[in-house]
Amino acid sequence: MKRPVAAVVATGRSAPDTVMTNHDFASIGIETSHEWIFERSGIVERRVAKKGETTASMGAAAGRIAMERAGVQPGEVDVIVLSTATADRLLPSTAVDIQAKLGATRAAAFDISAACSGWLYSMTTAEGLIMSGVAETALVIGSEKMSAIVDWTDRSTCVLFGDGAGACVLKRSKTGKGILSAFMRSDGKLAELLYRPDGGATTPFSAEVLEKKSHLVRMAGREVFKHAVRSMSEAADRALDGAKLTGSDIDLLIPHQANVRIIEATAKHSGISMDKVFVNVDRYGNTSSASIPIALDEAIEQGRVKEGSTVMLVAFGAGFTWASMIIRF
Ligand SMILES: CC(C)(COP(=O)(O)OP(=O)(O)OC[C@H]1O[C@@H](n2cnc3c(N)ncnc32)[C@H](O)[C@@H]1OP(=O)(O)O)[C@@H](O)C(=O)NCCC(=O)NCCS
Numbered sequence: 001m002k003r004p005v006a007a008v009v010a011t012g013r014s015a016p017d018t019v020m021t022n023h024d025f026a027s028i029g030i031e032t033s034h035e036w037i038f039e040r041s042g043i044v045e046r047r048v049a050k051k052g053e054t055t056a057s058m059g060a061a062a063g064r065i066a067m068e069r070a071g072v073q074p075g076e077v078d079v080i081v082l083s084t085a086t087a088d089r090l091l092p093s094t095a096v097d098i099q100a101k102l103g104a105t106r107a108a109a110f111d112i113s114a115a116c117s118g119w120l121y122s123m124t125t126a127e128g129l130i131m132s133g134v135a136e137t138a139l140v141i142g143s144e145k146m147s148a149i150v151d152w153t154d155r156s157t158c159v160l161f162g163d164g165a166g167a168c169v170l171k172r173s174k175t176g177k178g179i180l181s182a183f184m185r186s187d188g189k190l191a192e193l194l195y196r197p198d199g200g201a202t203t204p205f206s207a208e209v210l211e212k213k214s215h216l217v218r219m220a221g222r223e224v225f226k227h228a229v230r231s232m233s234e235a236a237d238r239a240l241d242g243a244k245l246t247g248s249d250i251d252l253l254i255p256h257q258a259n260v261r262i263i264e265a266t267a268k269h270s271g272i273s274m275d276k277v278f279v280n281v282d283r284y285g286n287t288s289s290a291s292i293p294i295a296l297d298e299a300i301e302q303g304r305v306k307e308g309s310t311v312m313l314v315a316f317g318a319g320f321t322w323a324s325m326i327i328r329f
Contacts, residue, residue: 004178006127006138008168008327009072011297012065014058015047015164015284022159030155037159042260046162046285048147054088056097058165059143062293063102067139070169074102077169078135080109081126083118083142083289085318086149087111090200098141107139115194116256116317117184118142118289119166120325124182126170141167142289149196151216160258161217162285166293177328180310181242183235184323190227193220194318228262231322233269235314239324240270245310247271250326252304256315257281257291266314278304288317305329 022034022044037043049058059082067074080102082095095109114121119142126138143165150158199205199215209215232255240246247270255263260281267277278299287294292313299305309329316322 004173004176004180004328006130006170007173007175007178008329009171010066010069011166011168011293011300012062012069013164013166013294013297014061014065015294016049016053016058018048018050019045020048021045025159028152030158032155032159040259040261041160042279042281043160043285044282047164049145049163053145055084055086055143055145056088056094056101058145058163059094059141059167060098060101062143062165062167063098063139063141066167066169067102072137072169074104075106076137077104077107077139078137079126079129080104080107080139080141081112081122082109083112083114083122084144085113085115085118085288086145094143104139114289114317114321115319116258116286116288116291117315117319117321117323118317119292120182120313120315120323121184121321123170123179123325124184124323127179127182130170130172136172138170139167140170141165142293144288144290146286146288149217151213156221157217157219160286162287164284164287164290164294166290166297168293168296180326180328181239182325183238183242184321185231185235186319186321188319190320191318193223193227193320225259225262227320228258228316229265231320232256232262232266232314232316235316235322235324236266236270236312239312239314239326243326245326249310250276250312251309252276252278252299252311254278254292254295254299254311254313256317257284257295258286258316
């Protein structure tokens with residue numbers, strides 16, 4: 001097991017107040033039912049941003065809470081790494097908007113795009129910056145306004161996603177606790193199973209794009225499901241190998257919250273019983289890269305992650321990308 005270099009000092013989260021239940025889809029003319037959504041995904045409700053609530057505002061709010069709890073002043077942050085698939089603007093990064101909102105005057109700031117695996121990619125990047133001596137204190141945020149990129153007329157996707165943000169302060173470890181292992185992979189051959197076809201530099205936004213709604217999320221749900229189970233299981237194995245641990249050493253598994261059936265399959269593969277798995281997909285839906293930091297913050301709040309806990313985080317997302325991490329608290 002490697003000596004931890006970077007440790008989670010504190011976490012925070014922020015989600016819109018507006019709750020949209022499965023029953024609420026009827027009011028916007030979507031032909032679906034609570035039973036269909038709940039049976040296939042485990043989702044009961046999700047948060048939806050109001051006008052004016054942005055990826056930057058939610059991310060800054062989550063980051064501010066994490067900094068306050070960590071006793072870190074904005075001026076002490078060396079780098080802000082923001083994971084998002086829903087940048088507020090295409091240029092510049094949303095991370096710089098968060099940097100400005102927080103007054104983190106000494107911080108470098110940049111976005112990472114790895115969809116639902118993005119927060120673990122961001123944590124691994126921040127750990128590397130700490131390991132190399134470039135940074136001592138990092139603010140690692142996952143913030144997503146998925147409601148802005150789903151097609152609200154496509155019942156096979158719009159029922160699955162939600163908005164929110166989570167964050168942590170990651171600092172050079174002086175305690176021997178912190179990140180024990182990290183793993184990341186990708187397979188871009190499968191990009192078109194979950195993507196936004198247009199609206200980027202290849203086919204810039206236009207009246208035609210708007211008409212076709214090809215700037216919004218498209219997903220081959222069944223295919224994604226199969227790959228998610230396989231890749232999250234692999235990611236869990238690699239994280240355990242890297243830390244020289246087995247499933248029985250894990251006090252809590254916090255998987256990406258996309259679908260309770262994917263979560264159950266991942267836990268089963270690693271020999272981890274569901275009482276050691278954190279699930280909040282029922283209350284948030286899939287908040288993409290915000291899902292793990294939101295869940296970690298809730299798990300700490302509920303006392304499910306304590307001093308000495310060994311926690312495994314596992315994610316999968318568009319790209320495809322997949323990633324994992326084991327942290328000792
Ligand atoms: C999306 C998902 C819930 C669909 O479940 P499924 O059991 O695979 O269902 P299917 O896609 O085969 O659809 C079955 C039927 O339900 C219908 N359907 C789709 N969305 C529906 C909805 N919201 N309400 C009611 N019916 C719906 C389909 O039209 C289809 O009808 P048909 O058989 O008459 O054509 C599931 O595939 C899934 O969770 N995939 C992974 C998605 C994911 O997690 N993505 C993010 C990864 S980070």
